[in-house]
Amino acid sequence: MTELRAVGHPHRRVDGEDKVTGRADYLSDMVLDSMLYGAAVRSPYPRALVRSIDTTEALAMDGVHAVVTPESTEGLPSLRIFADSPPVQRIITANPNFVGDVVAAVAADTLELARKAVLRIDVDYEVLPPILSVEHAATGEIQLHDAAPENRAGPVIAIERGDPEAQLATCDHVFRDSYTTQRQAAQTIESLVCICDWIDGPELKVWTHLDSMFHFRDALAEAVGLDPERVIIQPPPNLGATFGLKNSLIAGLEPLAALLSREAGRPVKLVLSPDESMSATVTRHPATIELVTGVNADGKIVARTADLVLDSGAYGWGYVVALSMLGKWATLYRCDDIRFTATSLYTNHVPGGAYRSVGTAQIHFAMESQIDEVARSLNLDPVELHRQNLVRAGDRLSMGTEIRSLGVDECLDQGAAAFGWEGPRHPDGAAAPIARPLDVTRGVGMAVGMHHSGLTGLIPHPEGATCTAEVTNDLNFLIRVGVVEKGQGSSTTLTLVAAEELGVDPGRVAVLNTGTATAPLDYNGAEASRTTYIVGRAVADAARRLGEAIEKAGSVAAVVGEVVEGNFVPDDKDPLPVIGAHFCEVEVDHVTGVVRVLRYIAAQDVGRVINVLGCRGQIEGGVHHGLGYALCEELLFDEGQPINSNFMGYKVLMAADMPEIEAVLVEVPDPDGGPYGAKGVGTPVIPAIAPAVANAIRDAIGARLHHLPMSPPKVLAAIVSNEQAGSPQLLG
């Protein structure tokens, strides 16, 4: 591995000092001249018809400048998230389909006034019977959207290869299991805010939380009936994270603020409360997953089927999430005889959207739990069973790309070594100690996770990025990019890449994003862990060319003002596959069912470490989301009403709950991946976590949980079942 001077060495974040001193401004801190504040009127019913809206009282209030209603959206198209998504969502709707769906909105002098005005808007609803489960959606008794027959959120995703049924009939063992996963919410600490300034008629300026600027610009332009060049997206000075929440437009945010601004003739800042930010944006798709896996006695997997139903909420991503699930499920294990069927259905809940590791979190919980059960049944070490069956470099991905680099064995080896893995502590069949009811028991588990870096082949728009590099008047270096720094550290990573290529101290490099009007094109932005890989390659290209220009001109000063372009377009037809192997130890309290994760090792193939603090931080932060998914996070609804959409009721783990985490940065460079062979890390870290914990709990209590989150009541119920099945010692 070549020795590098900037890349791979610890480096303070370029925006760190502003953040630790409180100088960093966020959207919540931004105030524009003559700015108004917006608030939404939201349906209190999961499904209803708006018969009439009386806005007279609100409009009469001093300081209220605009009110918008469904009439304000006349002539505007219904929103269609992806090419094959039904166009089902209105910016402001007369047919609300979830509690929180926007039926009107107000712009006023202050936020307090806007919220008061919301209460003075009188909406007459005709309450309709809602669909509150995918089972009900599947009956077709009610069709929620005209454009979505059978309540399908896009096409059923189905593939079949070989003859799985024939294999299942003849193989040595067949495993049939069902799993369910829950609604997980991003719960960013900064609630979503956006500022829209629809200036002088035809131009719309926007500051908002977002993952990608250009893709977003086009979607917003279409939504509000403007040409894309007329929409200018400005990156906020700093962004309080998204975790993928803003991969696509949220109807009740930017389009709504835009309409308010147009109506008021002034900039409008739409502020979501923490409750709205959780219950009225998007969440991870809940899923029901049935897996059948046929295995021979030697551990070879010979047949696999998967049947899934995804709950897309009122307007969610649906089939695109299923596609992502298919990609990982079909690739992770080598098997010629497979069948996959996934149906995505609309229900009257908050829409499902993107959330860190789209689709793969759900499917991995199921498949990595099942493979662990297979290992236990066959009395094989799960690490060895994985080794025997996992995908490797040289295999092909969904669109046919041959995998150049995939650190499967490296992650298994390095992760196992860091953990001190010796197999399950309580293998089935061994003389396991019978736990007494007040005991605390420990167990260990492992799982593998695969996700992608980049969006090649997953979306219609071609993958690729451009950027520019130049020497500034003070003889330093400026890299202009079109990707947003949303907190994950991309500006620092790109700074290090440029500094390495230019052979200069990173302190002399600045990375700047000036908004869609002037920034170089990077269509897909900070999504699917593509920044280091795709934008990084473009930055490396531009920096290299600038370096060549400097060499040719004879000095840095000679090149001042010359803007050099860089770009990268991947040759592959698929995104980069990224793999990780995780190992964990848990302690389960048989008194309460509470699970404590004691130790967590995440061995992730990052290709090449560029920003070591950032890389480690992304893994540690990802483990937080994954452990929450495994143990305690769930957005709950009662008859369609969100009941815990706040920081008290929606539980994320606290510092005292978190285990010791070791991030093992495995480097298996991809020769045509990111700079120096780097791959993504922020999303690929997620999928292995929930199954690793599930497998450790299985080891600790002798029973397997199939439903997320693995909360204390579920754990205790499993413990008690096991006691009653096997243990003579009962309480009471």
Add this chain to the structure above:
Amino acid sequence: MPAVHPFTLERPRSAEAVVQLLAEHGDEARVLAGGQSLTPLLTLGFSSPEVLVSLDQCSGLDTLEQANGQLHIGAMVTTARLEHAAELRVHFALLVEAASQVGSPHVRNFGTVVGNVCHADPRSDVIVALLCHDTVIQLKATGVDRRIALEDFIDGPNSTKIEPGEMAVAVDVAVEANAGWTFGYRKVVKRAGDPAMAICAVRLRCENNYINDARVVVGGAVSLARRLTALESSLTGVHFAAGAETTLAADVLAGVESHLMPERTAPIEYLHTMLPRLVAATVGDAAGKVAS
């Protein structure tokens, strides 16, 4: 963002002035001590008094003192002060432990012990601990002072027998004459810092491994925390050995069944299974601390 419902804020300098204001405004007034329970309710619009009477300028309410056989906890004594009162660990180790478990340091620095009692949350740490002692709450109104036992004062979730015009000025906890008390304290939370899903506080006085006296309190997913008196009787005179916990379940359930408050994330089956185990384990913790 300011409170949804505007109110007048009074900052009287004495308890007498407080109760005069309460008498004047009746139902329209609320007392503000540390504000850790009340302020979020105000800012979210869930509580809308016309008048808020803050105790922040009141003299004479911040005494924390063990004297004359009582631990006196004045109305403005913060949970943090109790948490850090090392000298109280001799007779009030359970109380100090419970105080240290309340929420976060932020909450403990301002939240008051007496305010916590008056908020009467069934999930409260300090209430279950106080119920394991002989505890009395001192109430004051214009011209009237009265004392009421804590177990009689709280009568439901967030509900007490405080009368209009009354403020709570202090809580007094009796120092027991007999030595040899040990305690157990277990709190079940979904994540650190949370209010308890279930909470058990136990005080035992043992001699030669026989339980002479027992106080067992369960809080959490119940309508109010209370002592399990039938269980306490069962335990008295018992020779406590490992395994004895298996006999407790029926008494535990009998003591809590009538006022369990299951919720989505703590369903009834869970409470039925977990509570007996929790009590048994906590009793075991207390018994295990007895020097043999």
Add this chain to the structure above:
Amino acid sequence: MTDVALHSLEMTVNGEQQNVICSPGETLLDVLRDRLGLTGAKFGCGIGYCGACTVLIDGEVAHACCLLAATLSARNITTVEGLAGDELNEVQESFLDCGAVQCGYCTPGFVVSIRGLRNSVPEPTEVQARAFLNGNICRCTGFAAIVRAACAPINPELAE
């Protein structure tokens, strides 16, 4: 608009005497951000869970969103802006060295909380640090680097 009586009070904020005029319903966070222009403390949850609004009051940590400003006369308030002089405070330096900052929205709250912790426990253990942070939530870092920063040994050159 509301017509309740405004309160006028003196408090010390980051070492400077401030005369604050506010309505009874304004929280300390409202006053700091909207009246005093100190936007370092952030609005996160508004109900005392996320800790993005953490300040020190007479040296002890508090959630500014859960305190009415008008009850805080004569108190000594320290916000994140008051921690750094010309140089960064040692806690801030540790945060940068440990990579404890990602999106940064929770960072002022954590920096102030940890400053509060280290005022009374100069070199906390990991267990002490984690327990102390029950009133602060980070959604980016998994708390790992934050706890490392909290427990970092005192740098004699930087310690105050």
